[in-house]
Amino acid sequence: RTHRIAVIPGDGIGQEVMPEALRTLHAAADRFGFALDLLEIPWASCDWYQAHGEMMPADWKAQLQGVDAILFGAVGWPATVPDHISLWGSLLKFRREFDQYINLRPARLFDGVPCPLANRRPGDIDMLIVRENTEGEYTKLGGIMFEGTEREIVIQESVFSRVGSERVLRYAFEQAMRRPRRHLTVATKSNGIAISMPWWDALADRIGAEYPQVTVDKQHIDILSARFVLQPQRFDVVVATNLFGDILSDLGPACTGTIGLAPSANLNPERRFPSLFEPVHGSAPDIFGRNIANPIAMVWSAALMLDVLGERAAHDAIVGAIEAVLRDGPRTPDLGGAASTTALGEAIAAAL
Amino acid sequence: RTHRIAVIPGDGIGQEVMPEALRTLHAAADRFGFALDLLEIPWASCDWYQAHGEMMPADWKAQLQGVDAILFGAVGWPATVPDHISLWGSLLKFRREFDQYINLRPARLFDGVPCPLANRRPGDIDMLIVRENTEGEYTKLGGIMFEGTEREIVIQESVFSRVGSERVLRYAFEQAMRRPRRHLTVATKSNGIAISMPWWDALADRIGAEYPQVTVDKQHIDILSARFVLQPQRFDVVVATNLFGDILSDLGPACTGTIGLAPSANLNPERRFPSLFEPVHGSAPDIFGRNIANPIAMVWSAALMLDVLGERAAHDAIVGAIEAVLRDGPRTPDLGGAASTTALGEAIAAAL
Ligand SMILES: CC(C)[C@H](C(=O)O)[C@@H](O)C(=O)O
Ligand SMILES: CC(C)[C@H](C(=O)O)[C@@H](O)C(=O)O
Numbered sequence: 024r025t026h027r028i029a030v031i032p033g034d035g036i037g038q039e040v041m042p043e044a045l046r047t048l049h050a051a052a053d054r055f056g057f058a059l060d061l062l063e064i065p066w067a068s069c070d071w072y073q074a075h076g077e078m079m080p081a082d083w084k085a086q087l088q089g090v091d092a093i094l095f096g097a098v099g100w101p102a103t104v105p106d107h108i109s110l111w112g113s114l115l116k117f118r119r120e121f122d123q124y125i126n127l128r129p130a131r132l133f134d135g136v137p138c139p140l141a142n143r144r145p146g147d148i149d150m151l152i153v154r155e156n157t158e159g160e161y162t163k164l165g166g167i168m169f170e171g172t173e174r175e176i177v178i179q180e181s182v183f184s185r186v187g188s189e190r191v192l193r194y195a196f197e198q199a200m201r202r203p204r205r206h207l208t209v210a211t212k213s214n215g216i217a218i219s220m221p222w223w224d225a226l227a228d229r230i231g232a233e234y235p236q237v238t239v240d241k242q243h244i245d246i247l248s249a250r251f252v253l254q255p256q257r258f259d260v261v262v263a264t265n266l267f268g269d270i271l272s273d274l275g276p277a278c279t280g281t282i283g284l285a286p287s288a289n290l291n292p293e294r295r296f297p298s299l300f301e302p303v304h305g306s307a308p309d310i311f312g313r314n315i316a317n318p319i320a321m322v323w324s325a326a327l328m329l330d331v332l333g334e335r336a337a338h339d340a341i342v343g344a345i346e347a348v349l350r351d352g353p354r355t356p357d358l359g360g361a362a363s364t365t366a367l368g369e370a371i372a373a374a375l
Numbered sequence: 376r377t378h379r380i381a382v383i384p385g386d387g388i389g390q391e392v393m394p395e396a397l398r399t400l401h402a403a404a405d406r407f408g409f410a411l412d413l414l415e416i417p418w419a420s421c422d423w424y425q426a427h428g429e430m431m432p433a434d435w436k437a438q439l440q441g442v443d444a445i446l447f448g449a450v451g452w453p454a455t456v457p458d459h460i461s462l463w464g465s466l467l468k469f470r471r472e473f474d475q476y477i478n479l480r481p482a483r484l485f486d487g488v489p490c491p492l493a494n495r496r497p498g499d500i501d502m503l504i505v506r507e508n509t510e511g512e513y514t515k516l517g518g519i520m521f522e523g524t525e526r527e528i529v530i531q532e533s534v535f536s537r538v539g540s541e542r543v544l545r546y547a548f549e550q551a552m553r554r555p556r557r558h559l560t561v562a563t564k565s566n567g568i569a570i571s572m573p574w575w576d577a578l579a580d581r582i583g584a585e586y587p588q589v590t591v592d593k594q595h596i597d598i599l600s601a602r603f604v605l606q607p608q609r610f611d612v613v614v615a616t617n618l619f620g621d622i623l624s625d626l627g628p629a630c631t632g633t634i635g636l637a638p639s640a641n642l643n644p645e646r647r648f649p650s651l652f653e654p655v656h657g658s659a660p661d662i663f664g665r666n667i668a669n670p671i672a673m674v675w676s677a678a679l680m681l682d683v684l685g686e687r688a689a690h691d692a693i694v695g696a697i698e699a700v701l702r703d704g705p706r707t708p709d710l711g712g713a714a715s716t717t718a719l720g721e722a723i724a725a726a727l
Contacts, residue, residue, distance in 0.1 A: 099566070106566035107573055115567070139604050141493040165532070165570040175537035179571035180517070185527035214451070214458035215467070215621065218517040219531035221459055245621045249629035252491050252604060269567065269597045270622065277601035 037096020043368025154268025389448020395720025506620025
């Protein structure tokens with residue numbers, strides 16, 4: 024079995040953590056008997072933008088023809104390129120044009136990771152955030168009127184399609200069905216956002232009727248965020264629109280102390296297009312260049328990729344190696360140690 | 376001095392906590408030598424809606440003519456009236472039609488209140504959230520096309536005016552100037568929400584240039600939410616749009632364990648219209664009728680009202696009484712005790 028993977032390190036610490044993911048992938052390939060065909064991509068980075076005036080070449084889709092998945096580091100270097108340009112020109116473009124409509128983000132409490140919440144132990148928190156990833160609040164639709172005057176007014180439009188909302192809700196119900204608790208939290212804000220969110224609520228009710236075994240809890244995003252902190256054990260699967268999912272998938276990992284460890288999968292479940300796997304952390308300009316970034320989120324993202332490519336055993340082994348390293352060290356500075364990015368990557372590969 | 380106050384208990388525990396706020400107000404009036412002229416309002420409740428088919432009478436503004444402030448309990452009873460109807464017909468109407476464009480929400484760690492975050496002590500967290508309160512993401516603009524079909528599509532519009540954004544940003548800078556740390560966090564999401572948020576960022580930069588003594592930190596709402604949990608000591612004043620302010624002002628109090636204690640002030644700073652003071656907690660149908668709701672958020676909201684009405688000494692005395700009761704008890708069940716709503720209210724009034 025050969026997996027053809029596009030490798031896009033991107034900006035900042037994306038360039039430092041990617042080699043450790045590749046180190047792990049090679050070790051897993053040796054142990055589990057598959058082959059890797061890696062396509063190294065220099066674009067989708069702010070350096071590339073500086074040189075070419077755009078984030079990706081015009082033929083980017085052609086260049087990615089035939090890849091099974093994309094492994095992505097991080098993008099963004101606000102000192103030289105504004106975030107909305109670098110992101111819309113790369114990551115958000117992949118999500119949309121490859122119809123990666125599911126963004127899956129787990130948050131778990133691990134042994135060895137200090138928890139910022141009082142009195143929580145490993146096992147207490149284990150949630151899966153299912154985020155809509157292609158539409159909703161992230162748009163460039165709208166505009167500015169009376170620009171530059173006192174009367175200036177800005178319209179920003181959100182767009183929700185039935186197809187787009189239905190498929191993410193249904194996917195979340197399916198995930199809930201596969202987990203022992205069969206519990207789904209639906210994030211909303213229908214008491215304030217008066218057109219789209221009552222519609223979203225009604226759609227969730229309609230799809231929920233097809234899954235009578237799943238208990239559903241609809242919560243407004245304000246109190247839901249509060250409960251991530253106050254009652255995190257309450258959550259199993261959480262489904263949310265693009266913006267709310269973005270917030271909850273940083274907040275959930277924060278509550279487990281693992282924001283630097285969180286992986287994500289941007290999935291096109293039907294496999295009409297390649298899926299993309301990336302750490303939730305960004306390019307972290309503040310720590311770039313010192314070889315101290317924690318590579319676990321990147322390595323874990325690579326493991327999620329293998330799982331989707333059918334290499335379940337390799338995925339489980341990598342997650343096991345991550346758990347062992349989190350428990351026994353070495354540790355990078357974010358977890359209180361002094362080990363380098365490279366040392367952590369080597370330890371994970373060795374544990375494999 | 377006589378203060379004319381409209382008293383609106385509203386729904387659920389609003390009706391249980393309001394009498395305790397009035398008890399405190401009367402005690403403060405006695406001690407500090409002002410008079411109260413209370414106008415008790417039966418509408419702006421779901422019961423009233425059931426009887427009259429609308430949340431407030433047509434002449435609601437006339438009825439409130441001449442009041443100095445509105446003391447508000449809670450509104451919402453989703454079992455009989457959908458939230459978007461009850462809220463848009465009352466609370467959100469007050470905020471808009473009385474141009475209460477600032478929503479002020481403090482979050483502090485108190486002695487005697489268990490903190491859900493590990494290793495934080497009183498004094499570590501002391502932030503003030505300044506939320507835009509009249510426009511932004513909360514609108515009824517937009518619509519549904521191809522309704523009921525597979526092609527169904529929903530547009531939800533957000534509206535930001537230069538006037539509306541400028542005044543809340545400026546208010547937040549002024550608040551930051553009055554506090555020792557002079558630090559302001561600006562919540563944004565300009566990397567994803569591509570029209571309104573880059574515009575909001577630029578406006579914040581422009582106004583920030585008028586306040587060189589204030590250090591400004593712009594953060595995307597996803598990582599900002601995470602940092603409320605991971606580094607709460609980092610925050611002083613936080614300014615946000617309507618939706619982001621809604622989220623942060625539940626999350627901030629949650630991080631201090633005080634979500635049931637959090638007060639808020641909906642201000643029309645120019646006093647062209649009455650301001651409205653309300654607890655952040657809602658009507659809490661699940662605990663209504665048992666006289667166990669914690670009245671502190673309501674009492675504290677009444678204290679904020681007195682402050683705005685020029686009764687600074689009374690405000691300080693009430694906050695002192697709240698601090699004493701939080702430290703020494705009695706405690707309602709939410710704080711691990713068995714005291715009733717009434718008992719807590721009596722203790723606060725006695726401490727006064
Ligand atoms: C009830 C709801 C409409 C309201 C809001 O979102 O503003 C509430 O959550 C608040 O924060 O005051
Ligand atoms: C960088 C940004 C556009 C992106 C998002 O908001 O989706 C990131 O925060 C994420 O969660 O993947």
